[in-house]
Amino acid sequence: MERRELLKIMAMAVGGSVALPESVFARIGEAFNPADLTFFRLAQREQVAMLAEAIIPETDTPGAIAAGVPGWIEVIVKDCLAPEDQVIITEGLAEIMLRCAKDHGKSIDKLSADEQVAFLTAYDKETQEPGNKSFLRQFKELTKFCYVNSEVGATQAFDYQLVPGKWVADMPLEPGMKPSPM
Numbered sequence: 001m002e003r004r005e006l007l008k009i010m011a012m013a014v015g016g017s018v019a020l021p022e023s024v025f026a027r028i029g030e031a032f033n034p035a036d037l038t039f040f041r042l043a044q045r046e047q048v049a050m051l052a053e054a055i056i057p058e059t060d061t062p063g064a065i066a067a068g069v070p071g072w073i074e075v076i077v078k079d080c081l082a083p084e085d086q087v088i089i090t091e092g093l094a095e096i097m098l099r100c101a102k103d104h105g106k107s108i109d110k111l112s113a114d115e116q117v118a119f120l121t122a123y124d125k126e127t128q129e130p131g132n133k134s135f136l137r138q139f140k141e142l143t144k145f146c147y148v149n150s151e152v153g154a155t156q157a158f159d160y161q162l163v164p165g166k167w168v169a170d171m172p173l174e175p176g177m178k179p180s181p182m
Helices: 003-019 024-029 042-055 069-080 084-102 111-128 134-149 151-157
Strands: none
Touching: 003 134, 024 069, 024 134, 042 069, 042 084, 042 111, 069 134, 084 111, 111 134, 134 151
């Protein structure tokens, strides 16, 4: 993943996280407990992992799965989202899988990385409605939020510094330098 793409993801996550309930910020600071994974069925859990990895794939930096994003998405959906937003996620998982099978004759995990990106981009454009919360929009926001707030995302994809220096918006990146998530 190029640095410019990582910066876009980070910027969208910071901007998009404003729409998440405040309870999400409290939960993300807690230690992850696999026993909290009780909201999704096994098939849904696999879909969440596959979609999260399609959004933030493993490249020269760890992807969403390596960062623990799917588990945190489940915890946040279960504990922090309103019931109507939970329905958007659960129904959206089913809808996107059916749509991919209809359009491509196979499940999204059987598509190449380029085909996944093309499918998700087209699906996102088709399902956007002004003023409505679409499944893919919410899912991408959750994925980005969980990734940039994970230890893996903060330390291996970005250059997290507990006490950063002054903010320089147009600071040039040097070769090998990671972008700061702030």
